Amino acid sequence: MVAPRRKALGDPLPRASTPLGHPPISAVINPLINPLIKLGGGLSEAPARLATGLEPVDRLLGGGFPRGHLSEITGPASSGRTSLALALSAAATRAGEVTAWLDAADAFDPASAQAAGVDLDRLLWIRAPRVREALRGAERLLTARGFALVVLDLCASEASNAFLPSTWMRLARAAAASGTALVVLGRDRLVGSHAALVVDLRAIRLRFATSPAWLEGLEARVALVRHRLGPSEGFAPVHWKVPPFARGVPARAGSARGGGGAGAS
Amino acid sequence: MACLLVPDLPAVAEVRAHPELTGLPLAVVSEPGPRATVLSVSPAAARAGVHRGSALAHARSVCAELRVRVASPARERAARDALLDVALSASPRAELATPRAGARAGEAAVHLDVSSRPSTCRSEAGLATALVARAWALALPAVAAVAGSRALAALAARCTAAREGPGATCVIAPGGESAFLAPLAVDFLDLDDAPAELLTRFGIHRLGQLLDLAGGSSWRRVTTRLGLELAEQLARLRGEEGELPIPAPRSGRIEESIDFEASIDNLEPLTFALRGLAARLLTRLAIRHLACSEIEVALVLSDGARDRRRLALAAATGDPHVWLRRIRQALESEPPAAPVEFVALAAEGCPARRDQLDLFRPAGPAPAELDALLAELEALCGPDRVGAPRVADDHRPGAFGLTPFGPSPGASAGEAPRASVAALSVRALRPALPAVVRLRAGRPAWLRSAVANGEVVRCAGPWRTTGGWWSEGQRFAFDAFDVATDDGLLVRLRYDRLRHAWEIDALYD
Numbered sequence: 001m002v003a004p005r006r007k008a009l010g011d012p013l014p015r016a017s018t019p020l021g022h023p024p025i026s027a028v029i030n031p032l033i034n035p036l037i038k039l040g041g042g043l044s045e046a047p048a049r050l051a052t053g054l055e056p057v058d059r060l061l062g063g064g065f066p067r068g069h070l071s072e073i074t075g076p077a078s079s080g081r082t083s084l085a086l087a088l089s090a091a092a093t094r095a096g097e098v099t100a101w102l103d104a105a106d107a108f109d110p111a112s113a114q115a116a117g118v119d120l121d122r123l124l125w126i127r128a129p130r131v132r133e134a135l136r137g138a139e140r141l142l143t144a145r146g147f148a149l150v151v152l153d154l155c156a157s158e159a160s161n162a163f164l165p166s167t168w169m170r171l172a173r174a175a176a177a178s179g180t181a182l183v184v185l186g187r188d189r190l191v192g193s194h195a196a197l198v199v200d201l202r203a204i205r206l207r208f209a210t211s212p213a214w215l216e217g218l219e220a221r222v223a224l225v226r227h228r229l230g231p232s233e234g235f236a237p238v239h240w241k242v243p244p245f246a247r248g249v250p251a252r253a254g255s256a257r258g259g260g261g262a263g264a265s
Numbered sequence: 266m267a268c269l270l271v272p273d274l275p276a277v278a279e280v281r282a283h284p285e286l287t288g289l290p291l292a293v294v295s296e297p298g299p300r301a302t303v304l305s306v307s308p309a310a311a312r313a314g315v316h317r318g319s320a321l322a323h324a325r326s327v328c329a330e331l332r333v334r335v336a337s338p339a340r341e342r343a344a345r346d347a348l349l350d351v352a353l354s355a356s357p358r359a360e361l362a363t364p365r366a367g368a369r370a371g372e373a374a375v376h377l378d379v380s381s382r383p384s385t386c387r388s389e390a391g392l393a394t395a396l397v398a399r400a401w402a403l404a405l406p407a408v409a410a411v412a413g414s415r416a417l418a419a420l421a422a423r424c425t426a427a428r429e430g431p432g433a434t435c436v437i438a439p440g441g442e443s444a445f446l447a448p449l450a451v452d453f454l455d456l457d458d459a460p461a462e463l464l465t466r467f468g469i470h471r472l473g474q475l476l477d478l479a480g481g482s483s484w485r486r487v488t489t490r491l492g493l494e495l496a497e498q499l500a501r502l503r504g505e506e507g508e509l510p511i512p513a514p515r516s517g518r519i520e521e522s523i524d525f526e527a528s529i530d531n532l533e534p535l536t537f538a539l540r541g542l543a544a545r546l547l548t549r550l551a552i553r554h555l556a557c558s559e560i561e562v563a564l565v566l567s568d569g570a571r572d573r574r575r576l577a578l579a580a581a582t583g584d585p586h587v588w589l590r591r592i593r594q595a596l597e598s599e600p601p602a603a604p605v606e607f608v609a610l611a612a613e614g615c616p617a618r619r620d621q622l623d624l625f626r627p628a629g630p631a632p633a634e635l636d637a638l639l640a641e642l643e644a645l646c647g648p649d650r651v652g653a654p655r656v657a658d659d660h661r662p663g664a665f666g667l668t669p670f671g672p673s674p675g676a677s678a679g680e681a682p683r684a685s686v687a688a689l690s691v692r693a694l695r696p697a698l699p700a701v702v703r704l705r706a707g708r709p710a711w712l713r714s715a716v717a718n719g720e721v722v723r724c725a726g727p728w729r730t731t732g733g734w735w736s737e738g739q740r741f742a743f744d745a746f747d748v749a750t751d752d753g754l755l756v757r758l759r760y761d762r763l764r765h766a767w768e769i770d771a772l773y774d
Contacts (some may be wrong), residue, residue, distance in 0.1 A: 054687055077716070078755040082774040083690040098629040098672050105692070109771065110654035110665045112690035120654050122672045126642055127650040137642055144638040146630030155692070155774075206723060206749050213725040215747035217689055218755065218773065240689035242747075242773075 050149055050181045052084065053091035053117075056236035057199075057222050064088075065197060066229055067148070068179045070172040072191050075201035077155075080220040082107075083116065083240050084201065085151050085185050090117035097148035100124040100141050104134035105156035115243035131157055135167055142174035142182065150175075153185045168194040189225075198226040204237075217241040267379045267389075267411045268362075268418035269352055269396050271344070272426045274373040275305035278344035279334045281404040281545070282523050291332045294321050304336055305371040308430070317371065339522040339609070343545075344405065345373050346519060350549045351399045351407070352377040355392060362419065369455060374422065376415050393434035399552050403545065406431030413439055416501035421445065424453055446502065447473030460495045475499065521546045522609035528567040530604035536593050538608065543592065544585045546610050555614030556583035562592060565607035572601050578640075581615050582633030590637050598644040629672055639670060660732045661741055662759070663693055663770055689773055691757060697770040700758065709748055709758060714769050717756050723749040727760070747773075 049063035128134035290310035294301035352359035359377035410421035652667035726746035733739030
């Protein structure tokens with residue numbers, strides 16, 4: 001009984017009802033409609049992405065960090081974690097979005113953010129005195145809605161067992177409800193299985209100019225550790241370049257010793 | 266003219282403040298204690314046989330389930346004001362009727378001039394229905410009547426309340442006054458003893474008989490036969506006596522309050538009470554198409570002290586959730602010094618802020634919500650720790666500022682071009698960490714600190730920064746190095762030329 005019914009559903013207008021030998025209407029319309037239906041279905045399933053503006057990283061992540069999900073950027077100090085988060089924030093603010101930076105380490109540097117291209121008017125900086133306040137602040141920010149990105153800087157936090165798993169579950173749910181990309185910045189993985197995306201950064205090479213001695217930048221590798229919404233393997237090289245900070249006048253080499261040598265030991 | 270009337274205001278005010286009493290037999294009494302007199306009763310209590318003016322002990326014997334509350338002038342005043350708000354939502358010219366004494370002491374009425382009807386109401390009947398519906402929204406079961414004169418509208422409202430109960434409306438079309446008044450009992454005139462006795466002696470029980478008696482007679486004759494009070498009432502009913510025009514509207518300040526039977530020493534129940542209070546306050550504002558940007562919270566504490574706070578939001582809003590969060594945050598950050606016995610919320614109405622959203626740009630957080638959020642974050646982290654970062658106009662390394670956060674809905678800088686190179690940022694160390702440094706040929710060769718230790722593998726610098734030389738307390742002079750150590754860290758090391766000390770002020774990351 002199933003086969004005849006399928007047949008009937010598949011061809012609702014039998015050839016006998018089409019005069020003058022024209023093909024049935026379904027044969028004409030279905031090829032046009034089906035791709036649209038598939039396209040619509042595909043669009044509704046794919047999460048919106050927040051691009052970093054870095055071509056190799058965005059390609060690796062499938063367009064950027066997913067909105068409405070909890071993501072993690074991990075890596076040791078001097079690997080470019082903060083630079084990647086600031087690049088993400090810069091891209092979001094330049095697109096007119098509003099972002100927030102929850103700074104549990106009190107390490108945010110406005111000059112660096114400005115040099116990275118962040119529109120400081122669109123960045124809310126919260127200098128949380130402790131991790132507890134930072135987590136509460138993150139939850140409140142997600143509840144308020146309207147923020148495209150919330151960066152939770154926990155680089156100063158020691159270990160993942162300092163956090164209750166329910167904390168991350170609550171934050172992940174709040175992020176999903178608000179459509180905000182919540183990015184946790186840490187030395188090691190803190191979020192566990194609640195993270196939809198985890199990238200790990202490692203410094204590969206320091207670039208110093210020799211004459212005159214000048215820090216040019218840093219070459220790092222962004223590795224995809226976990227990606228619930230796409231391919232979960234791969235890496236991308238990224239170059240961090242030192243922006244022209246106001247450094248004052250170059251001093252004569254060896255002048256530090258001229259201060260009396262008190263610093264030397 | 267229209268009249269909006271609530272027959273039993275004390276009971277209504279209690280139910281409005283305590284919604285859990287809805288539908289229950291309730292009596293409002295004059296004073297605490299067994300010798301109290303019943304001032305007002307709810308419909309359920311009236312059905313059970315409890316009447317105004319009876320002793321509390323008698324009322325309890327008639328209805329065992331009777332709930333008793335002591336009359337609260339503050340709650341009654343708030344209910345009266347709410348009734349006036351309903352009237353003002355339909356007409357700018359509205360005023361409360363003078364409270365009456367005797368049997369109608371619990372009655373609250375408001376008169377409004379509806380000669381220029383709101384465009385949203387197509388007829389007098391529609392206007393009366395709208396008034397009743399708005400009053401219900403403020404938990405005021407009222408009756409509305411529209412007639413040619415203020416006295417006739419009030420009489421019609423009173424009569425409709427007695428006949429049909431709360432929620433009914435009555436419209437007396439021009440020319441239909443006599444037909445309406447004729448069958449009514451003279452008791453509706455609420456006369457003093459002497460005129461009532463006079464009418465009884467004349468055998469007049471219906472208003473129609475009275476009107477017939479006075480019809481065609483001169484004013485002097487009517488006054489002589491019926492007395493001045495009756496004559497004036499008849500003239501007012503017939504619209505013959507000019508009524509004073511209703512004054513211009515009052516200010517937009519409204520107040521809602523609640524006094525607790527037992528003082529509250531916990532924030533949770535206080536917030537619960539405040540939720541209802543804020544909802545009533547903001548509904549009253551909303552009925553007049555207003556919001557507020559500032560709310561005054563007044564607390565009377567058990568030790569007699571008064572705690573008054575003014576809470577403000579930059580953007581006017583009528584969202585009770587936003588205001589409740591703001592009030593709660595204020596009470597959490599600075600709790601009252603003693604248990605609370607009375608709380609009042611007052612607000613000045615103002616037009617709500619309207620935002621023009623852009624179809625092609627992200628909306629961002631709602632202004633009112635953002636204001637509440639910033640206030641909460643400031644309470645959580647400290648007032649000087651939340652805002653938009655600013656690069657200070659100062660050469661001192663690491664100088665920064667914070668400005669109030671308020672992203673403008675204007676144009677953004679545009680989407681950044683995609684690139685493969687981005688700026689290397691630093692993580693500031695506040696305060697800078699002291700370091701022990703060994704030099705070789707005048708340059709750092711080894712360092713020890715809380716963040717980086719070991720041999721210096723690469724070093725760039727120094728860059729000298731000096732400033733503040735004109736002020737002794739603000740002088741600074743640094744020689745800064747970019748240093749890579751063999752443990753893989755890249756730090757910003759500096760030599761303080763004034764203190765002769767090495768320190769690390771930032772970490773490249």
